[in-house]
Amino acid sequence: MLQMTDQNRRGMAPPAWRSVFQNIGAIRIVSIVAALVAWELLSRIVPNNLFPGPLESFGALLSNIRDGVIFKHLALTLLRVFSGLALAMMIGVPVGIVMGLSKRAAAFLDAWLMISMAIPSLCYGLICFIIFGLNEFGAILAIALTGAPSITVNVWEGVKNLDAKLMRMADAYQANRMLVLRHVILPQLAPYIMASLRFGLGLIWKIAILVELLGLPNGVGFELYYWYQLADMRQVLAWTLVFTLFMLFIEFGVFKRLETRLFSWRPSASQ
Amino acid sequence: MTATITIRNLHKSFPSREIPGGYTSILKGVSLDVQAGEFICILGSSGCGKSTLLNILAALDPHYDGELLIDGKAPGTPGIKVGYLFQEDRLLPWRTAEENIDFALAAAGAPKSVWKERKEKYFSIAGLSEYRKLYPHQLSGGMRQRLSLVRALAIEPDLLLMDEPFSSLDEMTARRLRMDILEIWRATKRTIVFVTHNSYEASFLADRVVIMAGGVVHEAISVNLPRPRDYDGQALFDMNRQVIARFIASSVTASGTSPLVAVAGSSPNRPK
Numbered sequence: 001m002l003q004m005t006d007q008n009r010r011g012m013a014p015p016a017w018r019s020v021f022q023n024i025g026a027i028r029i030v031s032i033v034a035a036l037v038a039w040e041l042l043s044r045i046v047p048n049n050l051f052p053g054p055l056e057s058f059g060a061l062l063s064n065i066r067d068g069v070i071f072k073h074l075a076l077t078l079l080r081v082f083s084g085l086a087l088a089m090m091i092g093v094p095v096g097i098v099m100g101l102s103k104r105a106a107a108f109l110d111a112w113l114m115i116s117m118a119i120p121s122l123c124y125g126l127i128c129f130i131i132f133g134l135n136e137f138g139a140i141l142a143i144a145l146t147g148a149p150s151i152t153v154n155v156w157e158g159v160k161n162l163d164a165k166l167m168r169m170a171d172a173y174q175a176n177r178m179l180v181l182r183h184v185i186l187p188q189l190a191p192y193i194m195a196s197l198r199f200g201l202g203l204i205w206k207i208a209i210l211v212e213l214l215g216l217p218n219g220v221g222f223e224l225y226y227w228y229q230l231a232d233m234r235q236v237l238a239w240t241l242v243f244t245l246f247m248l249f250i251e252f253g254v255f256k257r258l259e260t261r262l263f264s265w266r267p268s269a270s271q
Numbered sequence: 272m273t274a275t276i277t278i279r280n281l282h283k284s285f286p287s288r289e290i291p292g293g294y295t296s297i298l299k300g301v302s303l304d305v306q307a308g309e310f311i312c313i314l315g316s317s318g319c320g321k322s323t324l325l326n327i328l329a330a331l332d333p334h335y336d337g338e339l340l341i342d343g344k345a346p347g348t349p350g351i352k353v354g355y356l357f358q359e360d361r362l363l364p365w366r367t368a369e370e371n372i373d374f375a376l377a378a379a380g381a382p383k384s385v386w387k388e389r390k391e392k393y394f395s396i397a398g399l400s401e402y403r404k405l406y407p408h409q410l411s412g413g414m415r416q417r418l419s420l421v422r423a424l425a426i427e428p429d430l431l432l433m434d435e436p437f438s439s440l441d442e443m444t445a446r447r448l449r450m451d452i453l454e455i456w457r458a459t460k461r462t463i464v465f466v467t468h469n470s471y472e473a474s475f476l477a478d479r480v481v482i483m484a485g486g487v488v489h490e491a492i493s494v495n496l497p498r499p500r501d502y503d504g505q506a507l508f509d510m511n512r513q514v515i516a517r518f519i520a521s522s523v524t525a526s527g528t529s530p531l532v533a534v535a536g537s538s539p540n541r542p543k
Binding site for chain 2: 267
């Protein structure tokens, strides 16, 4: 009988519980639920309610939203993050392009790049605050300096991988610099710029929080530090949730969509 | 317009890989005349300098010695339009079929008012009118090469250069494209310089087969077969045998002067 069952199943739909694991979307939902369950279990194991569970933390988050305190701090943090990212791109992209196009420039700037990547982000924060004082400019500069080197590395890689054969084609058809840049170079760099944006943002979020904690009187980082000093774990987790959720929103709501649109010409991106 | 080409004692060398500071001579005094509207096939094995010659004609390489004139002007002179068909399609994968043609039209400086008409004309000649909105990866290899032919034709070039354009296609597709090329050539009468290492292809296509070996032109064989030619006919088969015999003879002559002989300290080419 047992041997028969597999034979009989051939060509039939798998049972319902199995089909859940064949649906990618369902797997993602199961994974998130599993993370929440693990969080809840962990909070019960840790004694003295030192580690609140998801319900409590989301509760604190909701009450912060109702109070309205969250918006001011989140807006300020976002402002710093995106100004920092913009400044980092303004530094990182041109430097990456120059390094990709000129071997001499690459030989010269390579050491600078390695040094700037080796410096801990906390040090950028400390140095900028000491030089420029505890203000927005110092904060944004520290954020940008932390993000720029990894953006440079990505773009440099992209320029190194430019297709020489397509450049020859453009030359044979006597395309001018603007045409070549728009239709031949930038579309090839787009995936690398996109990757550096994502990577840069991931890095910059974290340093922004650190810089706020270090020397600013507001923002998510400041709030985190404030509740940490009061040893209020509920609020620490609530503020952690705020920017984690926002980060996820940017990744899935903005970047994924942008990617699908930008790379619709690619056979794999549309699937 | 269709162009004449005059080449006199053309020399080209590259920095040597084996001898530091030395130069490897690739073209060693090439001379050739091509009439307006003529279909020339340059036949040679790899390393004989045929692609180098094509690159100089396309103004991709401005460093050479000797004389090379297209309609009496140096390559790259504004106003001389060259259509180039590469071994691979070299289409922009992120642009649709139509946008790829737009790129060439913009590059050639064709006024926007003629774009629509040009595209309609050459898409229809190549039988690609239904595929204008598709991306290159959605087309077959043969269709992509056909599209790059549309790109070369749409700029209405004075001169069409083709660098082994069918060598990466399967034989049946290549056959059809050879027929198409001849049909387009008959209709438009552009001067065509077609580089190949396939003597049968050369005999089928060309008015004259130019045999290159060791960096010089050995001879130009006139193919006096009436057109349209039968690809599988006895006449073409005999012609091919004749071309091969003379090609082998010239390769033997050339073997004493291998193109890879490096001359230490000889002068590099200056830009024109």
